[in-house]
Amino acid sequence: MRNYFINARGRHWLLIIILLVVSAYLPYLIFGAYPIAKRVNLEQDQIKAIVEDLDLPNYYELYGNESTDAEKILEKQAFDGWEGGKCRFCHAVREDDRDRMAPSLYKILGRPAGVSGNFKYSNALINMRENGLVWTPETIDAFISDPENFVPGNRMRVEGIKDPKTRELIINYLIRESK
């Protein structure tokens, strides 16, 4: 066995090493995944300091919960489904949901961008936070319609959701489920 591998030419092993290195990069390139999670990104008092001067309304009270049962099903499908936004694939929503590979969307409305724990944000999103980006129904709508255009260089490597109705259903779902 030893001779078998020793006799193999250098280029045979070079090919294996190249394939392994390329494979190590692909999850980041394709999914925006990162091999390390940070436990805490910003402390609660730091988050409060960012939004306290903005005088933001309480979006959860403002929009209320006016969906019918049939609409609730459509909203869930838009958020979860393969044909919808596929958001659930990477995002947790409720307080007791386990963190997944993307930041939790729990209490997303009125929150500054790039502050959730357990996630290593791209510099692009951190820059947007420093420039005052706060998640509201309008900014979420703009972001999910074309993530790369709204925050160039961010790690949410998904094609934008072009259908305004689907985006509206997703935002309604977030208003209902993430409070």
Add this chain to the structure above:
Amino acid sequence: MDNQITTRLSSITSWLVFIVFMVIFINMSVTPRVPTESLERKVLTNFHLVVGTLLFVFSFFRVYLWVYSPPQNKQRLLPDHEYTQIHILQFMLYVAFIAQGVSGILTAWSDGLILFLPGANTINHLLWTTSGYLHSVFGFFYITLILFIIIFRIYHLVRYRVFSINIFA
């Protein structure tokens, strides 16, 4: 172990790995399309864990047989360097499956899906993130290996008239 028995066992194990791999590949293609909180999704996830464990065990046994009795180029249809090249790719494929198994078990364990000790909290997001990333890395690694094995197999067919339908054998 008799050399003939080892060869027979190696062949059977390669086919078993091939079949189990095809099953888990279909499972992986179907699962993301099923709603996350449905019963069907839970069944598919558990099925993935069981079949993935089988793939890990068969691959481990195949590597053991490989180390115990390395393949010999007896048929002389392929030049030695071509023979070694394709076999190193195949050997690394089994190693990738083993690495995939280890990272997969760690991912499932840190996600609270495997409870070795009833009641013990095994959820660890930091470990889940890293082992999940590695699970993805080894997944891409075996896909690229399979692609290269297929390319080399086609090349061997065209140039040397040597072909095997089981790309893992």
